[in-house]
Amino acid sequence: MPFVIKAYKFDEKINLNINKENYEKLIEENSNNEVRKNLLINNHNFISMIEEENMTSASSYYFAIIVKNKEALDKAKEDFERTCDAITPKLDIELVDNKKWLIKVFANLYYSNVNLDQIMYYDFVDLLSPLRISEMPSYLKVDNEEIQMVSIKNYPLFIEHGFLDRIINLPNVKASVTIKDTIEQSKLLNVLNASFKAVLADFNSSKNLSDVTEMQSLMNNYKLLIEQISANDEKVKEVSIILAISGTKKQREEILKEIKTNAELYQIKVDIPNLRQMAAWQGFELTDKGLPDYAMYLPTSTLASAFFFTENYHNDSAGWLIGEDSNYGLPTFFDQFALTKNRTGHNMSVIGTTGSGKSFLLKLLITNEFARGTKLFLFDIENELEKLTNRCGGEYIDLSSKGLINPLQIRYVSTDDDGETSILGKHLGFLENFFITAFEDISEKELVVLLDIVEKFYNSRGITKKTTLEEFESMSAKDYPIFSDLYAFLLEQQRNTKTKELERILVNIEVLLKRMVTGQDGNLYNGITTIDLSNNLVVFNLQELLFNSSRRLINTQMINLLTYLSNEIVDNKKKNDKKNKKQNMLIVVDEFHYFIDEDNPTLLKYFGQM
Ligand SMILES: Nc1ncnc2c1ncn2[C@@H]1O[C@H](COP(=O)(O)OP(=O)(O)OP(=O)(O)O)[C@@H](O)[C@H]1O
Ligand SMILES: [Mg+2]
Structure with a gap:
């Protein structure tokens, strides 16, 4: 047809009113937080400036x-x-199917200056007739x-x-x-043939070399087209x-x-x-x-x-100004937490050559997300975020010396593969990975015995596979045992051992566990959790850990940190849900390649689960 x-x-003209309103709302909500307020006001002013300078027209x-x-x-x-x-790729089209939109199209077509808001009260004809x-x-x-x-x-x-x-x-x-x-194919072929003949005649009479070359290529194109049309390959x-x-x-x-x-x-x-x-x-x-x-x-x-x-053209109205569109120079607002048909997840990776601005972009992201109230956890690997943290009133934690996360503190996070596993059961699963990574040379038998002892140890402290989520939720960091308690429990078990074989295994385990209470491992793991994650900006300084520790220690401490963090994130979400409050949370890791260890992908698995 x-x-x-x-x-x-x-x-x-792209309309940034919603973006501005969004900032106005945030400014009001953060009126008592100087740092946030100033960042937000800056962004708001920036929008006004680009509007004034007419940088906001899009095709x-x-x-x-x-x-x-x-x-x-x-x-x-x-x-x-x-x-x-x-x-x-699928061409996503949208039907112009409401009056406001139709009028927008017509007003644009007819160079009408009628104000869009007034237009709602007019009929079409009224709009178009004054022309x-x-x-x-x-x-x-x-x-x-x-x-x-x-x-x-x-x-x-x-x-x-x-x-x-x-x-x-x-x-x-x-x-x-x-x-x-x-026109029909036969008529069209006639037209094309006539054009071809005209060029041919010119070609035959022309003496100018550059003309001849141009005409030759034109004739070739005509020939090709006539062939394609005759063969029905081309409309x-x-x-x-x-x-x-x-x-x-x-x-x-x-x-x-x-x-x-x-x-x-x-x-x-x-x-x-x-x-x-x-x-x-x-x-x-x-x-x-x-x-x-x-x-x-x-x-x-x-x-x-x-x-x-x-x-x-991309504009997330609740987003922050990430930069400008490289084709048209338009301001581009980005909201990582906005989901659409084509954006189905919040995770993001930033990839670029050396010096292309990855770290810069991440700092921009951090500052803007902080300003809009997102809870942030940052992994500072190159020791460059301390100033930013202090300026924003954040918590800066050195995980190699001062900050301690007790691996024996139960993580009660629910995971996707929930099933029947108890909370203690799941925590023992984490400890299994933790021990395998920490004690690289532990044998299968030793691991089984160790986990059995750990479970008995928890039981002796009143923590069993029957302990409920509510009970765990009411416990605090100081209610959990630490590695020296576990070590003492192990020594007690040794004294009561009946068989030679078990005795030998327990001696091996004792050697391994001793590590957890002395030396560098002891500093990292033997104690009650001291870090406080209640701040909205928590930054872990990992430089010391990454550059002065063994691969083994890096992997174990990171698993320890990630599981603890997962727990806090879920916990925080639950607390917010109770208060009917919504808070976005974000973990930002620059120089991620430090965490890729071909010999031990466990760490990547934990990152993937976050
Ligand atoms: N949007 C920008 N506007 C102005 N300067 C920028 C911008 N992005 C990056 N820069 C500057 O370019 C330099 C390199 O940026 P940056 O350190 O972020 O790159 P990178 O991709 O993280 O590099 P590396 O791979 O070495 O970590 C820095 O001096 C930074 O201040
Ligand atoms: Mg960088």
Whole structure:
């Protein structure tokens, strides 16, 4: 079924009101936190500044399907949607299906200055009827604006992808592409044959070498196209491309000059339809007209390469200003916690070459997330976050000397593979990994016996597989035993051993466990948990640990930290849920490669589970 498709490129002012309102709300909520408040005010002012400097105009693209009646429209719409769906990657289209949006499109098309909020109370006709268009030889007056109509006149048969984007994507330029089903194949072949013959005649009479080469390539293109059309491999459409440039005479001239320069790069000729400005306008408008003298027969492959909607402007209204869009220089707001159809997870990795700005971006992320109230845990590997932490009133913890996390403190986090396992059972699972990593040379038998002893040890302290979540929740750090308690319990077990074999195993275990109460391991593990994670910005300084410890110690301490952190995060979420409060939480790790140990992927597994 034949139908006309029009494609439009408009410039729209992007609306940052919601972003600003979001900041205003946050500023009010944080009125008693100086650091946060100032950061938020800065960001808010920055938005005002880019608005004042007019850095907030974005291109948007619309398609209009034009047919004779409603029935045909429904059918065409369906075809169009199905086609967009079949393209890989899937072309996500949205139907312009509410009045406000429709009016926005029309107001843009007709250069109307009617305020969007007022518009809601008008009918369509009221909106569009005040328009007055008068025709001058080379431009139009549309109400109070001067509009210059320009068209593309000459266009190579085959062309580089996305070229049109580079020609029309300028401020004050609107573009309309009218695509019609073309004349029948036989007639078309006649037209192409005639064009081919005309070039051939020129070619035969031409003496200029550069002309000859150009004509040769043109003839080859015609030949190729005629072959493809005859073989039914290629469809041809009738296409006219019309641009509407607004602004003062001087502005228009400048824009036109730039358009022409860009067009020349692709051997495209741009032309002002003099004395035919009104005809051009009618071809630009939402009608099935094109601009007949300027229509071109384009193979669909060439037509496809014209299309421009390769970029999608990104604005998360509750997000923070992450930077600018590299194509159009538009401010880009990013909210890691926003989920959409295409963004189904919060996790993010930042990848880039040395010096490309990864750490810088992470600091920007940290500062902005802190300002909006996210609870942050940072792993500081290169000893560079202390100042930032202090400025924000955060907690800076050195995990190699002062801060201690007791591995024997039960983590009661629920995991996905919940099933029937008790909380103590799960904690013993963690300890198994902990011991394997800490005691690299522990044998299978020794491990089994050790875990058995640990369970008995917990039982002797009133902690059993029956201890409930509520009971654990009411316990605090000082209620848990430490490694010297476990070591003493082990010695007691040794005294009561009956068999020689078990005695030998217990001696081995004693040697291993002794490590946990003396030396560097003892410093890290033998004691009640002292670190306090209640601050909204907690930073672990890991430099000492990473650069002055063995791989074994790094891995064990990191497993210890990650499991403890998981527990705190879940716990914090539960507490917030009870208060009906929502708080985002984020763990940020720069220089992550330090945690990748090919010989021991356990640590990565724990990172993955966070
Ligand atoms: N958006 C930016 N604006 C201005 N300067 C920046 C920006 N991003 C990074 N820089 C600067 O570029 C330099 C390198 O950045 P950064 O240290 O963040 O890179 P990196 O990717 O972390 O490098 P490495 O791989 O060495 O860790 C720094 O001096 C930083 O201040
Ligand atoms: Mg870096």
